[in-house]
Every structure is written in C-alpha cells, then in structure tokens.
Amino acid sequence: VQLQASGGGLVQAGGSLRLSCAASGRTFSNNAMGWFRQASGQEREFVAAISWRGGNTYYADSVKGRFTISRDNAKNTVYLQMNSLKPEDTSVYYCAAARNAISGRLYSDYNYWGQGTQVTVSS
Numbered sequence: 001v002q003l004q005a006s007g008g009g010l011v012q013a014g015g016s017l018r019l020s021c022a023a024s025g026r027t028f029s030n031n032a033m034g035w036f037r038q039a040s041g042q043e044r045e046f047v048a049a050i051s052w053r054g055g056n057t058y059y060a061d062s063v064k065g066r067f068t069i070s071r072d073n074a075k076n077t078v079y080l081q082m083n084s085l086k087p088e089d090t091s092v093y094y095c096a097a098a099r100n101a102i103s104g105r106l107y108s109d110y111n112y113w114g115q116g117t118q119v120t121v122s123s
Contacts, residue, residue: 001025001112005095008117011085015121019080021095021114029073032098034110035080037091037119044094048080049103058103063089085121092116 007019019035034049048069049058057069068081078095096110104110 003095003097003112003114005093005114005117008093008119010120010122013085013087013121013123015085016081016083017085017119019082019093019095019117019119021078023076023097027076028097028112029076030101032101032103033071033078034096034098034103035069035078035093036096036107037093038116039091044107046105047093049098049105050078051103052101056103058105082119085119087121087123090119090121092118
C-alpha cells in the first residue's frame with residue numbers, strides 16, 4: 001500500500017499549487033482522506049480532510065478560504081488546491097488515509113501516510 005504525494009515546489013507568495021496524492025495497492029474509496037503539513041522544527045499539523053464520498057470537507061482555520069480538498073475515487077486520488085499561498089504555508093505536505101469513512105483532524109485518525117512533498121513559498 002502506497003500513497004504518493006506530488007505537486008510541491010517553489011512558488012511566490014500569492015501563487016497557487018495543486019498537490020495530488022495517488023494511492024496504490026488498495027482502494028481508499030471507503031476511507032476519509034486528509035492532508036497534514038510539517039514545517040521545519042514544528043509538529044505535524046492538520047490542514048484539510050474529506051469524507052469518503054467527498055460530501056464533507058474540513059479545514060484548518062489557517063487555510064480556510066484558500067485551500068480546497070477534493071477527491072476522485074475512480075482514480076484513487078485526492079487533491080489539495082492551494083491558492084493565495086503565504087510564506088507561512090512553507091512545509092512538507094503529507095497525505096494520509098483515515099481509519100474509517102469519517103474525516104478526522106488528529107494524527108491518530110490516520111493509519112496510512114504518504115512520503116510528503118515540499119512546498120516552499122517565497123516572500
């Protein structure tokens with residue numbers, strides 16, 4: 001089972017990036033999915049989550065209105081569209097599959113993790 005995150009890079013403040021997370025080895029269509037991030041020297045923090053059918057989404061206050069999480073179960077892929085990026089968004093971004101269909105905000109709600117993709121926002 002593998003979650004492969006991609007789409008990170010270097011972008012100027014105010015710019016946009018779209019992260020993708022492709023799952024292989026099993027389907028996660030019955031699981032909620034989430035994105036977390038971890039800046040250097042900081043703890044991993046919740047960014048966004050989406051329920052198994054995509055009907056419910058949840059965001060950290062720091063990204064609400066700027067980031068959008070979505071999923072395509074036919075492709076076994078979850079996305080994070082990031083707009084109006086700020087330097088404080090600079091982190092390694094991780095996708096994760098939850099233990100069940102209900103979205104969670106806690107690290108312990110997830111039991112499969114991708115390898116992370118670096119997002120760097122310059123001022």
